[in-house]
Amino acid sequence: MGLRQSCGRTGSRFDNAAADSFWALLMEKIGTRTWPDRATARTEVLAFIETFYNRRGLRKHRVFGCLTPAETRQRHQQDLAA
Template identity: 55%
Template sequence: MQQSMGRTGSCCDNAAAESFFGLFKAEIGTRVWDSRAAARADVFRFIEVEYIRTRLRRHPEFGYLTPLETRVLLQCDLTPAA
């Protein structure tokens, strides 16, 4: 097996994952759920609804679009020419 993350204690090795989990921890916090199903539903809601569909990429290079809008635009640009 091979390690998929960077060195221990080095957030620069995996900045994208560190950024996501930092935001995730800030939004979800130290909440305690009644069941595993409730926890899974809350995490799914955060990722699919709040993070992917509504969070803006706060940079002019991305046009202040959500990740979902960015993906749709990229798919349109990758259509093969006839």
């Protein structure tokens, strides 16, 4: 399915910090719900990611200039194009 086992390098405790933070936030907002089917679960989780996590930047961080994840991605793409 094209999945990767880890979000970072082996042995680096800092690489998985962003992923751990994301999963903690997802669990906090969605909790341990059960859905009637996989399609509904997928739709709701993706809606959370797009609506709340990427656009509202629930965990904006000063290290990243207090940008949302979507703004950070856009800035990175502009830097690559330059």
